[in-house]
Amino acid sequence: MLKVTLLGTSGMMPMKDRWLSSCIISAQGHSILIDAGEGTQISMRRLGERFKPIDIICITHFHADHISGLPGILLSLSNDGRTDPLVILGPRGLARIVSSLCVITPGLGFDIICREYSDKGLCYKTDDLTVTAFPVRHGIPCLGYTVTLSRKREFDKEKAAANGVPMKLWSTLHKGISAELDGVRYEPDMVLGRERKGLKVTYCTDTRPIPAIAENAAGSDLFICEGMYGENDKLPRAKETYHMMFSEAAGLAKKAGAARLWLTHYSPSLTSPEDCLDTAAEIFPAAECGFDGKTIELDYPD
Amino acid sequence: MLKVTLLGTSGMMPMKDRWLSSCIISAQGHSILIDAGEGTQISMRRLGERFKPIDIICITHFHADHISGLPGILLSLSNDGRTDPLVILGPRGLARIVSSLCVITPGLGFDIICREYSDKGLCYKTDDLTVTAFPVRHGIPCLGYTVTLSRKREFDKEKAAANGVPMKLWSTLHKGISAELDGVRYEPDMVLGRERKGLKVTYCTDTRPIPAIAENAAGSDLFICEGMYGENDKLPRAKETYHMMFSEAAGLAKKAGAARLWLTHYSPSLTSPEDCLDTAAEIFPAAECGFDGKTIELDYPD
Numbered sequence: 001m002l003k004v005t006l007l008g009t010s011g012m013m014p015m016k017d018r019w020l021s022s023c024i025i026s027a028q029g030h031s032i033l034i035d036a037g038e039g040t041q042i043s044m045r046r047l048g049e050r051f052k053p054i055d056i057i058c059i060t061h062f063h064a065d066h067i068s069g070l071p072g073i074l075l076s077l078s079n080d081g082r083t084d085p086l087v088i089l090g091p092r093g094l095a096r097i098v099s100s101l102c103v104i105t106p107g108l109g110f111d112i113i114c115r116e117y118s119d120k121g122l123c124y125k126t127d128d129l130t131v132t133a134f135p136v137r138h139g140i141p142c143l144g145y146t147v148t149l150s151r152k153r154e155f156d157k158e159k160a161a162a163n164g165v166p167m168k169l170w171s172t173l174h175k176g177i178s179a180e181l182d183g184v185r186y187e188p189d190m191v192l193g194r195e196r197k198g199l200k201v202t203y204c205t206d207t208r209p210i211p212a213i214a215e216n217a218a219g220s221d222l223f224i225c226e227g228m229y230g231e232n233d234k235l236p237r238a239k240e241t242y243h244m245m246f247s248e249a250a251g252l253a254k255k256a257g258a259a260r261l262w263l264t265h266y267s268p269s270l271t272s273p274e275d276c277l278d279t280a281a282e283i284f285p286a287a288e289c290g291f292d293g294k295t296i297e298l299d300y301p302d
Numbered sequence: 303m304l305k306v307t308l309l310g311t312s313g314m315m316p317m318k319d320r321w322l323s324s325c326i327i328s329a330q331g332h333s334i335l336i337d338a339g340e341g342t343q344i345s346m347r348r349l350g351e352r353f354k355p356i357d358i359i360c361i362t363h364f365h366a367d368h369i370s371g372l373p374g375i376l377l378s379l380s381n382d383g384r385t386d387p388l389v390i391l392g393p394r395g396l397a398r399i400v401s402s403l404c405v406i407t408p409g410l411g412f413d414i415i416c417r418e419y420s421d422k423g424l425c426y427k428t429d430d431l432t433v434t435a436f437p438v439r440h441g442i443p444c445l446g447y448t449v450t451l452s453r454k455r456e457f458d459k460e461k462a463a464a465n466g467v468p469m470k471l472w473s474t475l476h477k478g479i480s481a482e483l484d485g486v487r488y489e490p491d492m493v494l495g496r497e498r499k500g501l502k503v504t505y506c507t508d509t510r511p512i513p514a515i516a517e518n519a520a521g522s523d524l525f526i527c528e529g530m531y532g533e534n535d536k537l538p539r540a541k542e543t544y545h546m547m548f549s550e551a552a553g554l555a556k557k558a559g560a561a562r563l564w565l566t567h568y569s570p571s572l573t574s575p576e577d578c579l580d581t582a583a584e585i586f587p588a589a590e591c592g593f594d595g596k597t598i599e600l601d602y603p604d
């Protein structure tokens with residue numbers, strides 16, 4: 001199960017009832033925070049999200065509305081008693097930016113490991129969770145992120161019986177752990193059947209629509225994408241500021257074959273996103289407007 | 303008239319319904335913002351406070367809960383079309399801290415003038431408003447601030463008549479402007495009577511109680527002071543962290559001869575400040591608990 005919650009859905013400036021874009025994704029006792037604009041720590045407390053499970057913070061880019069809340073998050077983690085190192089992913093220059101912002105957070109109780117995007121890509125794994133960054137097209141270097149939760153292969157009862165695997169080892173081998181009993185060694189492959197699709201969430205803001213986004217979001221169970229502007233006459237503005245229309249986000253969701261699209265990162269000028277949802281839904285019917293606190297628990301289909 | 307509003311009243315960490323300590327003081331079309339913790343710009347929007355009139359930002363010290371919202375405030379000012387320079391007052395090191403935080407706010411439309419406290423003091427005047435900083439005692443350099451709105455001297459009708467001042471010049475001279483009529487020059491002093499007390503607000507956090515605070519807060523119409531802890535058994539903790547008890551804030555208000563005391567900057571552990579108000583009120587009866595959005599319009603007594 002992968003739980004996804006939007007902590008904020010505003011772009012550029014926080015509104016009084018719509019805070020800066022941020023998202024928290026949790027599974028298997030781990031949480032991944034994507035972006036940390038001003039107010040993210042308050043939003044987490046309001047929504048009952050816990051700081052302790054955060055293993056990794058993914059920063060899309062260094063505009064203030066996506067990172068100004070980082071010092072507050074770091075202090076909240078420290079006040080929560082964290083001693084384990086924290087991994088932060090982001091574009092090139094991340095270490096310098098984090099170091100500058102941390103001038104107001106002396107004495108944190110843990111180390112920060114900054115990992116910057118390079119030509120070799122950027123990827124982080126913990127248990128069955130994998131976070132992968134991909135470059136998008138904004139005015140400054142900016143990353144999208146996919147989060148996948150892999151799923152164990154099917155348990156093949158007939159294969160297990162044919163291989164003479166004792167029943168008491170089935171569970172262990174199904175977890176991918178080799179075992180030995182009465183001097184005989186058993187391997188996971190002796191009980192494992194076909195591969196099964198895991199869960200995938202793709203998060204993407206701020207950017208113009210580019211083919212790489214649809215490629216990286218391919219088959220996502222949830223595609224969270226910026227929709228800075230809804231009204232069609234805002235396309236020139238979207239191009240100028242390297243942002244996206246609702247309809248463009250919907251086009252990417254369709255190309256990606258995503259199951260769901262959540263729009264987020266609305267312009268302050270877009271006071272009522274729901275009024276423009278049709279412009280996305282006519283291209284991708286499973287489009288929904290994100291809002292602060294919107295949440296879903298994604299589960300395997302069968 | 304001096305309008306004072308508490309934008310937040312929490313210390314250390316923002317709570318879901320109590321945000322980081324900050325205060326805005328407005329008079330004569332000017333606003334003074336004291337501290338800018340994370341969320342200050344959101345709090346301003348929620349309370350209907352405007353960004354444009356902010357002439358000056360006063361930073362008490364560089365702990366994140368007092369300054370992490372500065373980038374957001376600067377961007378809000380810039381998005382509001384500001385081109386006039388902005389003055390920021392603070393302890394020594396201010397320019398370096400502001401410069402570090404501004405790594406995420408490139409392209410602001412105005413200049414920032416950092417003025418740091420020195421042995422010569424630190425003072426800023428605009429129209430009839432004066433802001434004065436004074437050092438307090440925290441773990442790191444920290445400043446309290448007094449804001450005064452001066453008042454014109456009384457108009458002395460008998461003196462004006464005795465000096466033969468034509469009635470049509472009375473208003474001009476009362477404003478302190480010299481005038482000439484029919485070849486005769488008239489000076490303000492020809493109509494001005496006794497001095498009149500203006501309005502004074504003192505803001506003070508984070509600090510242990512020291513005599514200089516009561517001296518600087520002397521005669522304040524409103525003394526806003528930290529009350530990190532209410533329960534008496536927290537005194538050792540208050541001493542250890544360089545903070546104050548409700549009762550200690552009340553003692554300072556009494557010594558200062560303040561008209562009112564508002565407590566603020568509560569510890570996250572102090573969930574219900576009102577429950578401890580008695581510990582202040584028995585020393586200084588005009589003590590009140592501050593809360594986010596608490597506001598007052600102070601006017602001259604007569």
